[in-house]
Amino acid sequence: MSEHDDDHVIEPHTSTLHTRREFLRTSMLGAAVSFTLPVFLQKTFFTLDAMAADSAIQTATGKDSSILVVLQLAGGNDGMNTVIPYADDAYYKARPVIGIPKNTVIPLNDYVGLNPKLVGLKGLYDQGHLSIVQGVGYPNPNRSHFRSTEIWQTASDADVSLPDGWLGRYFDSCCKGADPTVGVAIGNQVPQSFAAEEPTGVSFSRPEQYRWVDGDNSGASQNVYREMNEPEMDPAMLDANDGGSVDSIPGAAAVSRHESTLEFLQRTALDAQMSSDKILSIAKKYPASVSYPRTALGDSLSLVGRMIAGGLATRVYYVSQGGYDTHTNETPTHTRLMGELNDALVAFAQDMTAQGNFGRVMVMSFSEFGRRVTQNASNGTDHGAAAPMFVMGGGVKAGLLGKYPSLDALNAGDLAYNVDFRSVYATVLDKWLRAPSKEVLGRQFPLMGLV
Amino acid sequence: MLTPLHARQWDLQKAAHLLNRAGFGGTPDEIKAFCDMGFDKAVRSVLEGPDDSVQFPKPAWAQPQNLLEMRQQNATLPPDQKKQMQQQLQRQYRQEDIDLVNWWMQRMRYTTNPFREKMTLFWHGHFATSVEKVRESYLMWLQNETLREHAYGNFGLMVKAISRDPAMLIWLDTRQSQINHPNENFAREVMELFTLGIGNYTENDVQQAARAFTGYRMNPQDETFRYAPLQHDEGQKTFLGRTGAFTGDDVMDIILEQPACAAFIARKLWTFYAYDQPDPDLVRALAAEFRGTAYEIRPLMNTIFRSEEFYSPDAVRTQIKSPVQWVVQTSKILGTGLPGPQVTLNALRQLGQVPFAPPNVKGWDGGRSWITTSTLLYRYNMANFAVGTGPLQVDRIRRVANTDNKGPGQNSFQVQNFQVPDLNVVIPGQVRGDPHRLIAYLCFRLYQDPLTAHDTATFVKYVTDHGPNPDETTLRQLLHLMMSTPQYQLT
Numbered sequence: 001m002s003e004h005d006d007d008h009v010i011e012p013h014t015s016t017l018h019t020r021r022e023f024l025r026t027s028m029l030g031a032a033v034s035f036t037l038p039v040f041l042q043k044t045f046f047t048l049d050a051m052a053a054d055s056a057i058q059t060a061t062g063k064d065s066s067i068l069v070v071l072q073l074a075g076g077n078d079g080m081n082t083v084i085p086y087a088d089d090a091y092y093k094a095r096p097v098i099g100i101p102k103n104t105v106i107p108l109n110d111y112v113g114l115n116p117k118l119v120g121l122k123g124l125y126d127q128g129h130l131s132i133v134q135g136v137g138y139p140n141p142n143r144s145h146f147r148s149t150e151i152w153q154t155a156s157d158a159d160v161s162l163p164d165g166w167l168g169r170y171f172d173s174c175c176k177g178a179d180p181t182v183g184v185a186i187g188n189q190v191p192q193s194f195a196a197e198e199p200t201g202v203s204f205s206r207p208e209q210y211r212w213v214d215g216d217n218s219g220a221s222q223n224v225y226r227e228m229n230e231p232e233m234d235p236a237m238l239d240a241n242d243g244g245s246v247d248s249i250p251g252a253a254a255v256s257r258h259e260s261t262l263e264f265l266q267r268t269a270l271d272a273q274m275s276s277d278k279i280l281s282i283a284k285k286y287p288a289s290v291s292y293p294r295t296a297l298g299d300s301l302s303l304v305g306r307m308i309a310g311g312l313a314t315r316v317y318y319v320s321q322g323g324y325d326t327h328t329n330e331t332p333t334h335t336r337l338m339g340e341l342n343d344a345l346v347a348f349a350q351d352m353t354a355q356g357n358f359g360r361v362m363v364m365s366f367s368e369f370g371r372r373v374t375q376n377a378s379n380g381t382d383h384g385a386a387a388p389m390f391v392m393g394g395g396v397k398a399g400l401l402g403k404y405p406s407l408d409a410l411n412a413g414d415l416a417y418n419v420d421f422r423s424v425y426a427t428v429l430d431k432w433l434r435a436p437s438k439e440v441l442g443r444q445f446p447l448m449g450l451v
Numbered sequence: 452m453l454t455p456l457h458a459r460q461w462d463l464q465k466a467a468h469l470l471n472r473a474g475f476g477g478t479p480d481e482i483k484a485f486c487d488m489g490f491d492k493a494v495r496s497v498l499e500g501p502d503d504s505v506q507f508p509k510p511a512w513a514q515p516q517n518l519l520e521m522r523q524q525n526a527t528l529p530p531d532q533k534k535q536m537q538q539q540l541q542r543q544y545r546q547e548d549i550d551l552v553n554w555w556m557q558r559m560r561y562t563t564n565p566f567r568e569k570m571t572l573f574w575h576g577h578f579a580t581s582v583e584k585v586r587e588s589y590l591m592w593l594q595n596e597t598l599r600e601h602a603y604g605n606f607g608l609m610v611k612a613i614s615r616d617p618a619m620l621i622w623l624d625t626r627q628s629q630i631n632h633p634n635e636n637f638a639r640e641v642m643e644l645f646t647l648g649i650g651n652y653t654e655n656d657v658q659q660a661a662r663a664f665t666g667y668r669m670n671p672q673d674e675t676f677r678y679a680p681l682q683h684d685e686g687q688k689t690f691l692g693r694t695g696a697f698t699g700d701d702v703m704d705i706i707l708e709q710p711a712c713a714a715f716i717a718r719k720l721w722t723f724y725a726y727d728q729p730d731p732d733l734v735r736a737l738a739a740e741f742r743g744t745a746y747e748i749r750p751l752m753n754t755i756f757r758s759e760e761f762y763s764p765d766a767v768r769t770q771i772k773s774p775v776q777w778v779v780q781t782s783k784i785l786g787t788g789l790p791g792p793q794v795t796l797n798a799l800r801q802l803g804q805v806p807f808a809p810p811n812v813k814g815w816d817g818g819r820s821w822i823t824t825s826t827l828l829y830r831y832n833m834a835n836f837a838v839g840t841g842p843l844q845v846d847r848i849r850r851v852a853n854t855d856n857k858g859p860g861q862n863s864f865q866v867q868n869f870q871v872p873d874l875n876v877v878i879p880g881q882v883r884g885d886p887h888r889l890i891a892y893l894c895f896r897l898y899q900d901p902l903t904a905h906d907t908a909t910f911v912k913y914v915t916d917h918g919p920n921p922d923e924t925t926l927r928q929l930l931h932l933m934m935s936t937p938q939y940q941l942t
Binding site: 145146180185187188189190202203204205206208209210211212213215216218220221224225227228229260261262264265266268269271272275276 | 769770771801802803811812813819822823824825826827828829831832835838840841844906909910913916917924927928931932935936937938940941
């Protein structure tokens, strides 16, 4: 098996594979690579090459490829107070206290308008950079935060549980062998939507802390650290791992599920090490080019902006804004969140424009559900169903898509969905990321005029 | 069937494994003393630990409040003062929550009965309840005490106690269940997550059980459980194939009769203590024993800890330390106290496990989900702080639940470690002369397992390059390096 490896390692033949291989070749393996490669790395190499050769779709992680920023509004955003059916008396009847006064709504047409705090988003809408998809949901909506979030993250039917996330399946299908920074989650957790057969993606929130802090600043320590956090080349380990697993090479995707806990840790350590150097150096070289609001979301998007400016080979960024579970005294909380959302997105749009990258960046927001139509006894709202999504970017076709759910035809007190969220995903996959949505989502959902 | 381990097979590595899994590990001396007890006595010492509760007096604030009185007082206040009162109460709770996390962490660190604390941690993840919704710190403390009381007692008694637990009454809305509108939250989770597992009941069983759990209330004067007969649905219910005018306890008894219940709990215990995806035969054997003893937990743990399977290669050093385990065990094996409450809380949050604030009613997913690139690097940098080779950047944390809604880094500050490990204790003089001996000794202290020849050589070279008789700086840096490894995350 080793002679094959030799060829593969020395002759990387696609640019997708460049980074990881380059790293392994130069910093870990040195010149004489072929005979002591640990088995799981060999598997990786085989996988990479098999995938690269077979794959109908080549990943492009270069300077010019499109980027998706997924924005999760966690807790269930009140879609009706975000995109408001201000011309409908039923809205004010259902929400005598928390309804947004008609004269403050920013009209989009003679029926719906935006929350008064979303004034910057209205500007983007007018400039042709914001698309608003109304009435998004799915059949048999689930009102549990966990389950509904899971449904959105895995793009499953409501009665089906899938192990992998929709973005993870995209990585599996189109980004095999890519640098681990192909998916970046801002925060400490990797979202369920990144879960994949062949796990990839990194997470961080503070670049300056996203590195191994050297206690004595000596090159000797750095070397030991690096060596210990790369898969080792000890021949004993080769024996221990046994050649039996070589059989699974052509299957490729199945490999990672069977890696041992130590192998899993070693791979994550390698990913951390590879990405931290790059992220740190980008963070140093690229301060934010515009001023962002000092909020959690502002900080997250500012970080995304810096990484994009620095050319991190990322296709999908993931950020979130929490606090939307407004069961009691909703108005002050929701108003603040809308303001933070507006200000952060506007700053991000300015940043991308200033960088000249707005045309290749798309932000897509989602929340696990909207809220009930009728306010509750505590001037808040309980868990509901359909809600709008925002899609923003220089390459986005602006407009009001979908149909606002009728307030006269509620489904158990909730807005009934008109657009399956997977239609939005499918459009983003097919038209934006240029990935086969049918393969990723399991079936073909109708595409929308978003791009 | 489980094969009992023969006493002859008992050795240092097995002793270390049992200490790690049943509790929070130990120092080389502790492992040796534990090993020297012999297998039988060692297992018994784990299972029959002392009640050391007096050493951990409850926090001063852990007292019930008279909610009725508070409400009445509140009603007489003008709106602005009412708001002030509420804000003050919130601040107080937040401070108490931080105190509470620290109280338990200290208890895990210093208890003479680590088995009980580890089991309490298991049950906290099982009956996962968060202060985020419960809000009142006292009730979270009270639930923790209830879990501890039953930690290795009888599972049937524990689930019934939990169904009456005030924090749980709030967490899963039982206290709001109305006779005409039974709330299904508790009824669903008690079967899905606490006893049977999905697929072992129907939607109709959930609705029927919800009717049986009506009438569960909280006494506003002293925050105790109160049964309100007028709010209880006394009608006939058909539940899991049986019909009768069932109460909540009846429903629990019927659940406990299901073979699925014993299997569900036995599998979860095995997964937590030994390894993932146990063989179905092994689960069947454990479940049969569990049912046979009417759900006595301690005998089941005895069987587990005495089985050959528990010490098999599938089990030893195949798990990833949970953040709580990492923090407590690190402090133990370095012979230091826990870092201050803010540093500890930061670590737990950054690493993804804040006690009393599980992400949801499913608890922590655990296993590989503990590790992402950022949590792994945080573990390494936490090690840097723990051994005293560097400061740590931490956020000012104002509340345990959820994250503060401020951007990262806005309230962060650097802390120095003022209680660094005493190297004379952690690395005795007699092992320092020979780099091989030094590394072997530290492998045992840190990993309870040798490294591969290659990794050993890497560290030996590091020490050798620093000349004979490594100084304190080199030794601390060596500790940091050996903890900045995948190996140190394993247990």
